[in-house]
Amino acid sequence: MATLVALASQSQLRRPRPYTPSPWGDFFLNHQTCTPSELLSMKKEAHAKKEKVRRTVMDAIGSNSKDLIRKLELIDTLQQIGVGYHYKEEINEFLHCVYDDKDGGSDDLYVTSLRFYLLRKHGYAVPSDVFLKFKDEQGNVSSDDVKCLMMLYDAAHLRTHGEQILDNIITFNKSQLQSLVTTNLEPDQANEVHITLETPRFRRVERIEAQRYISVYEKKAIRNETILKFVKLDYNILQALYCEELKELTMWDEQATEQLPTNLKEIFINILNTTNKVEKDLELxxxxxxxxxxxxxxxxxxxxxxxxxxxxxxxxxxxxxxxxxxxxxxxxxxxxxxxxxxxxxxxxxxxxxxxxxxxxxxxxxxxxxxxxxxxxxxxxxxxxxxxxxxxxxxxxxxxxxxxxxxxxxxxxxxxxxxxxxxxxxxxxxxxxxxxxxxxxxxxxxxxxxxxxxxxxxxxxxxxxxxxxxxxxxxx
The missing domain is CATH 1.10.600.10 (Farnesyl Diphosphate Synthase)
Known part of the structure; x- marks a missing residue:
């Protein structure tokens, strides 16, 4: 504490920067996304829906069907929409089997890209040479299909040092995607291209991506209504939890700390209180x-x-x-x-x-x-x-x-x-x-x-x- 006070005190003669105050004030101290009874009801319904989705997952990945694309897309959808964490065991078991299929799984570029993306995302060191067979006469790997092109671009961003084929995929297809923006794409598809260029999927914040992708999934002609309903329930339950956490983060202690200038007192005490609370929780x-x-x-x-x-x-x-x-x-x-x-x-x-x-x-x-x-x-x-x-x-x-x-x-x-x-x-x-x-x-x-x-x-x-x-x- 003495160290922090000494460091903070050195700033007391300096003019504070003109930062804009938070537009939220103490909003989250009193905000409730739902009542306790509504939250309990959502949790009960979500539990039932979660198990229905689990059966859907098990039926899909456990089938003898050779339809690898359908299985991979189901796993990808669950993760992108924000509920994959409920089915980690099933997903890991399935991906382990996919990884053991050393032939790459498909001669289709989209399937290969999706497979590569999911495996590397989960820590499987699948080699980048799975893309070699897709090189054209100029030595490029690309596609005329927008969905495939975005998946390829996303997959290539799970590159490591020295993987020249992935470097080339990114360089070449970045310009391909940029040129698509000027064509007559459907608005939703054009937006997906913009998002892909700005932030490859592996780098997106999972909760923010889930919030965005729920509305995308809801518009799909082919969708699973049980998954959609469960996803919304799960999102809203987590939202209620986050709001409670924000209440903790918004709490300020009114006591004075005379060693500090006025503009630093509140923030300094909040740091101390937060540190003490974290330490106490860990000790418990x-x-x-x-x-x-x-x-x-x-x-x-x-x-x-x-x-x-x-x-x-x-x-x-x-x-x-x-x-x-x-x-x-x-x-x-x-x-x-x-x-x-x-x-x-x-x-x-x-x-x-x-x-x-x-x-x-x-x-x-x-x-x-x-x-x-x-x-x-x-x-x-x-x-x-x-x-x-x-x-x-x-x-x-x-x-x-x-x-x-x-x-x-x-x-x-x-x-x-x-x-x-x-x-x-x-x-x-x-x-x-x-x-x-x-x-x-x-x-x-x-x-x-x-x-x-x-x-x-x-x-x-x-x-x-x-x-x-x-x-x-x-x-």
Missing amino acids: QKNKQAKIFRKMVISTAKFYHAEVKWRDEHYVPTTVEEHLQISLRSAACMPLICLAFTSLSEDVASREEAITWALTFPKIIRGVSIVGRIGNDIMSHEREQALEHVASTVQTCMKQYGVTVEEANEKLRTIIEESWMDIVEECLDGKRPMEVLEKPVNTARTMDFMYKREDAYTLSFSLKDVITSMYVNPV
Whole structure:
């Protein structure tokens, strides 16, 4: 606590930045998406529907039918629409059988792409040479079918370093998809192309994608009504849970902390209260790493202080790598991931082992931190120029290479792409269970969504619209 007070006190003479107040105020302290009786009724109905969907899944994947496309699309739909987590065991068993089919499963490019996407997404190191047989005379892999082209593009983004065929698929088909936007596509299909170009499916925040895809699925001529009904119930139940969590996050303590300036008192006390609450909750769970969370908060504050020192000395690091030695830690992705590890089930991996591993700052967590840090710097660069601020990776890149802002941003986006390859590589090496690895992956998805440029996918979602759709309006 003394460390945090000392660091915060150094800012008391500085003019606070003119941030716009939250439009929500204390809205979530009193907001209820449904009454307790309505929630109980939804849970009962959802349980019955969930089991009906489970039978549908088992009947489909357990049949002797050679219709691989129907089985893969069912699994893909359940995951994209947000309920795949209910059927993890069935999905993993099915995908294991699909992976054992070493011939690639099909001579159809769409099926091969979907198979490749689902397997790599779940940590199966299926080789990228499954696409070699689809090369045309010019050496390109592509399709005239829009649905197939988008699936191929999404699949290729689960690439690792050195997979030239996947690099070529992305480069060639990006221009193909961009040209489709100018053709007479149906509005819904054109929107899907826009979204695919902006954010490949593996990188999308799962809950936001589920909210979006429910309306897409609802419009399909061929759909399963039981799945649709269950999905809506499940979404609204989770929405009620999220609102309760937001009430916790919106709570402010009124007591005074005289060591701090007025503009920092409330936020500082809230940090302390939140840290104490997390620590207490972990202790009640008999979690041996309960004390580590407080240490991580203090450690993050120290890295913030290092950046403040750069700012006060008007220091611009010589290289991006020098900048990242400090700023990757101040991005605070590692503490978030460690906290997420406390929800791991003990039969998958011990929480202590996962947290200890995370504290070594492995490649996947470094990659996540790069996505967060550099994405933040690109997005905030223009705004920060109006005020005194620490040199960002954008400014450092400009200094290192003698380039413009736009050129620096392109170089930094290349680093982000390479970091996504690092993330995928660690998901495929088989050293950690996917239940562990999905925590940093989800953090990267969230960072990517938060700091996207304001075009395409994010243009239609202001922050207020996202919060309204996810936490206020039921589907």
